[in-house]
Amino acid sequence: METIPIDGKTKIYGIIGHPVSHSFSPKMQTAAFQAIGENAIYLPFDIPENRLSDVLPAFRLLNIQGFNVTVPHKETILPFLDELSPEAKKLGSVNTVLATPGGWKGFSTDGTGFIRSLQHAGVDLSGKKVLLLGAGGSAKAISMALAEENILGLHLRNRTAQKAERLSVLLQQAYPLLPTVVNPSTIEEYDILINCTSVGMGGKGCPVEKEVIRSAKMVVDIIYNPPLSPLLELAIHMGIQFLNGLGMLLYQGVASFEIWTGRSAPIEKMETVLHQTLSI
Ligand code: ATR
Numbered sequence: 001m002e003t004i005p006i007d008g009k010t011k012i013y014g015i016i017g018h019p020v021s022h023s024f025s026p027k028m029q030t031a032a033f034q035a036i037g038e039n040a041i042y043l044p045f046d047i048p049e050n051r052l053s054d055v056l057p058a059f060r061l062l063n064i065q066g067f068n069v070t071v072p073h074k075e076t077i078l079p080f081l082d083e084l085s086p087e088a089k090k091l092g093s094v095n096t097v098l099a100t101p102g103g104w105k106g107f108s109t110d111g112t113g114f115i116r117s118l119q120h121a122g123v124d125l126s127g128k129k130v131l132l133l134g135a136g137g138s139a140k141a142i143s144m145a146l147a148e149e150n151i152l153g154l155h156l157r158n159r160t161a162q163k164a165e166r167l168s169v170l171l172q173q174a175y176p177l178l179p180t181v182v183n184p185s186t187i188e189e190y191d192i193l194i195n196c197t198s199v200g201m202g203g204k205g206c207p208v209e210k211e212v213i214r215s216a217k218m219v220v221d222i223i224y225n226p227p228l229s230p231l232l233e234l235a236i237h238m239g240i241q242f243l244n245g246l247g248m249l250l251y252q253g254v255a256s257f258e259i260w261t262g263r264s265a266p267i268e269k270m271e272t273v274l275h276q277t278l279s280i
Contacts, residue, residue, distance in 0.1 A: 005039055009039055009211055010039050010041055011038070011040040011065045012041060012043065012064050013041070013065055013067060013260060014026075014044065014045050014064060014068070015042070015043075015044055015045065015068040015070060016052075016067055016068070016073055017044075017069070018046055018047055019046060020046050023070065025068055027045075027277050028048060028270050028273045029042035029253060030042045031269055031270065032265055032266050033261075035266035036263060036266055039100070041242065043202075044110035045067075045200075047073065056081075064099065065098075065099050066096070066098045066099055066260040068095055068096055069106075074093045074094060074095055074269055077094055077097070077106065078092065081094065081097065081105065082102060083100070083102065083106070083108040085105070085108065086132055087112070088106045088108045091140060091144060093137060093140070093141065094106035094108055094241070096255070096256040096259055096260075098259055107256075108147060108261070109142045109150070109251075109252045110142070110145075110252060111145025111253075111254030112145065112255050113249070113253075113254070114145055114222070114249045114251075115143050115145050115146075115149060115260055116254070116255070117246075117251045120242050120247055121247065123192070123243075125146065125149040125150070125192075126149060126151070126261070128151050129192075130146060130191065131157065131188075131192070131212070131215075132146070133152060133157050133158070133192070133197050133208055133266070134195065134207075135160065135163035136197070138196040139156070139196035139197075140167055142194065142196055142222070143156070144168065147178050148234065152176060152179070153178070153179040153181070154171070154180050154181075154275055155181045155188070156180065156181070157183055158182070158183070158197075159184065159197075161183050164183060165182055168180045168182045183199025184186070189215050189217075189241070190215055190216045191217050192216065192217070192218045192221070193208070193216035193218070195207050195219075195220070195221040195223065195229070200223045200230050202225070203226045203229065205228075206231050206234060208231070210234060218241040219232060219235035219240050219241070219242045220244075222243065222248055223245050224244050224248075225278070227278075229244070246274065248280070249274065250267070250271055251268060253265075254267055254270060257271060
C-alpha cells in the first residue's frame with residue numbers, strides 16, 4: 001500500500017450517497033491522485049436523503065474541492081447547485097460536482113463514460129442501429145449520449161412501456177432527427193444491443209429473449225458485477241462480440257477526475273485498482 005502524504009495542504013474530494021460503503025471510487029480516485037502526484041484524498045460520505053440540504057454549506061466550510069454523487073441524490077441535488085454542464089441540464093441528473101470560485105458546478109459523466117468505454121473497445125457508433133433495454137436513469141444518460149454519436153436509429157424496449165414512451169419523447173425533443181421506435185413488435189437486426197436495466201445484477205435474470213440477443217452483432221451490458229451477466233454468458237455462447245460495464249465505471253471516474261484536476265487521468269492505474277478492488 002502506498003503512503004498518502006496527508007498534511008496541512010491535502011485537498012479533500014469525496015462521494016455522497018446512501019449507502020456509499022460499497023463504492024469503489026475512494027480507492028480508485030485516491031490512487032489516481034497519488035499516481036499524478038496530486039496531494040489529495042477521496043472519502044465516502046454517507047448522507048441520508050433528508051440531510052442533503054446540509055451538505056453543500058458543510059462542504060464549503062470544509063473546503064471540499066469536488067465530489068461524486070450517487071443514489072439517491074443524483075437528481076435531488078440539482079436545486080442546490082449554482083451551475084450545470086449542458087449534459088447535466090439535459091439529463092436533469094448530476095454525478096460529479098466541482099467547487100468553482102462562482103459556486104458549485106454539476107456535471108454528468110454517465111454518458112461520456114459509456115461512450116469512452118466503447119471507443120476504448122474499438123467500437124465506432126456512427127451509422128449503427130441500436131437496441132437499448134431499459135428506460136431509467138442509466139438508459140436516459142446513455143440514449144442521450146448515443147444520440148450525439150450519429151447513430152442510425154434507436155429502438156427502446158422496457159418492461160413499463162409508458163416510461164419508454166416518455167424517454168422517447170424527451171429524445172425526440174432534444175434530437176428530432178434521430179429515428180426512435182418504442183417496444184418494437186417484431187425482432188429486427190441490430191448492430192448493438194445495450195442492457196441498461198438492472199436485470200442480471202448479482203448474476204440473476206436475463207433482460208431479453210434469446211431470439212433478440214441472436215439478432216445483435218454486439219451485446220453490451222452496463223452491469224459489471226458479475227463481470228459476465230447471464231445476458232453476456234448467452235452472447236458468448238452464441239459467439240457474439242460483447243462488453244461489460246467495467247469500462248463505463250472506469251471512464252465515468254476518469255471523466256470526474258479530469259473535471260476536478262484539469263489533467264489527464266492515469267487510466268491504467270485506475271483500471272488496475274478497480275480490478276483489484278472488484279476481485280477482493
Ligand atoms: P438506473 O438508474 O440504474 O437506470 P432505474 O432508474 O431504477 O435504475 O431503472 C431500472 C431499469 O431496469 C428500468 O428500466 C426498469 O424497468 P421499469 O421501467 O419497468 O421499472 C428495469 N427493470 C428493473 N427490474 C426489472 C425487471 N425485473 N424486469 C424488467 N425490467 C426491470
